Amino acid sequence: MTTLKSFATVVFAVSIALGTDPEGQPPDPAALGPTSAGQAGREQIPEKREPGLILTFEVVEKVDRSPLPEAIVWVRQSRSLTFAWETTTDEQGRCAIVSRGEAPAQIDVVVACAGHAPGYLGTGLHTGKIQMPLERAEAIGGAVHDEQGRPIEGARVFPMVHPWAQVWAEIYASPNSDVVAATTDAWGRWRCDALPAGTRPETQFRVLVSEMDHITEGFLTTAREARARSSVQVLRPGISVSGTVLSPFGRGVGGATVIVLRPPRDGTLLRLTTDKNGQFRSSRCLDPTLPGVVLLVQATALAWAAQHVAAAPEIPPQIIRLVPKQA
Numbered sequence: 001m002t003t004l005k006s007f008a009t010v011v012f013a014v015s016i017a018l019g020t021d022p023e024g025q026p027p028d029p030a031a032l033g034p035t036s037a038g039q040a041g042r043e044q045i046p047e048k049r050e051p052g053l054i055l056t057f058e059v060v061e062k063v064d065r066s067p068l069p070e071a072i073v074w075v076r077q078s079r080s081l082t083f084a085w086e087t088t089t090d091e092q093g094r095c096a097i098v099s100r101g102e103a104p105a106q107i108d109v110v111v112a113c114a115g116h117a118p119g120y121l122g123t124g125l126h127t128g129k130i131q132m133p134l135e136r137a138e139a140i141g142g143a144v145h146d147e148q149g150r151p152i153e154g155a156r157v158f159p160m161v162h163p164w165a166q167v168w169a170e171i172y173a174s175p176n177s178d179v180v181a182a183t184t185d186a187w188g189r190w191r192c193d194a195l196p197a198g199t200r201p202e203t204q205f206r207v208l209v210s211e212m213d214h215i216t217e218g219f220l221t222t223a224r225e226a227r228a229r230s231s232v233q234v235l236r237p238g239i240s241v242s243g244t245v246l247s248p249f250g251r252g253v254g255g256a257t258v259i260v261l262r263p264p265r266d267g268t269l270l271r272l273t274t275d276k277n278g279q280f281r282s283s284r285c286l287d288p289t290l291p292g293v294v295l296l297v298q299a300t301a302l303a304w305a306a307q308h309v310a311a312a313p314e315i316p317p318q319i320i321r322l323v324p325k326q327a
Contacts (some may be wrong), residue, residue: 014104055128059093059111059119062133067093071113071134072176076168082183084170088180108168112179120164138199140226141191144184144209144233151188152235155211156181159194159226167208167270191229199223209233214284216269239288241309242281244319245297246275252278253322256299260286263294263308288313301325 059071068092076084084102099109109132111119117132123130144155158167158181170176182192195205201224210216214235225231241260245253257278260270272280286293292310295318301320309315 003312012327028087036100055097055107055130057083057089057095057096057097057109058129058131059113059115060133062135065133067091068113068116068134069093070175072179073097074110074168074174076108076170078108081282084168085222086176087312088171097272097319107206108166110171110180112176115193117161118165120162120166122164123270135196137193138193138195138197138227139193140195140223141182141189141229142207142221142226142231143188143229144190144211144235145188146214146235146237151184151186152211152214153184153186153188155190155209155214155235157184157186157192157233158208158210159192159266160206160208161194161196161199162205164285165206172210180325189229195226201227207231207233209235210285211235212285214238214285215287216285224283238284238286239311239313239315240282240284240313241293241295241318243279243295243320245280246319246321247278247297247302248321248323250321252276253299253302256280256297258320258321259296259298261296262290262293269293270296286311295320297322 033099035159057073059068059073060066061068064140069089071089071093073087073089073095073120074084075087075097076082077100085100089095097109107123109121111132111134113134117133117137117139117243119134121130121132128135138158142157144152146152146159156172171180180194182190184190201222203223204220205223206218207221208218211300215238217235219231221231245256245258247253252274254272254274254276256278258274262269262271270282274280288311290311292308295307295309297305297320299322301324303325305320305322307318307320309318
């Protein structure tokens, strides 16, 4: 069993909402400019900034190179700001990947299409065309239980059949995530078309499993076990983190984003949004064996705040007070 420590990026889903001003009132949306649902940056994108075409992305069948329409393409670009978004290929299996905000240093792409194993790509900034061939997939499966041997219903299972496979928060949140993941039934069983056809029986790969009240973990399995649907992934209960985000005037900041990071800030575990009173709370999905987490808080017109939280059997509620953003 491999815990969350072995993953550079293990995520749950939550969308990022708009923040509030220092007086606790919602900002005027017209004054903010366009936003990105996957934005983890500290400022909005100016309206005057035009996106630039990065590349044309083409998704094809590996064997005959025929186009794959309606493939789901998730894109994440990174430099000082991170943006993530989702698009779909057209009838020719193509879509345009365009930059958001500043020119990115890195583009990561996850591609999924029914009946095919997901594809993954990481590339630097350039223009032109990239062709992504997808392999036909076989059905695999297994079961998810708790430590008492009881089946867990509603767990999300992501077969990571490639060593460079990625899953990030926007994929968890996507209504199309079922193309790359499975959900366990009342008996804890899962099934997914994800294993490249013809994979050798002894080939090992990881299965990433998440559930709201258990620790997200990765498990090694083999193609033989996955085809036989004989493997059982056992989840452990975790801990939660909660608290309140306050403005410089001591008022609760509604709509603030709380990003829960694994030190030293190299992996996003959760993205949470505060309620109207500035309060947030995660599910019990954090690993208590971690040395701690970092809470990175973002709200409109206020400076970022980072707070380290040590792991404990029960983490006490945190108070995070924001200060005005420097001009």
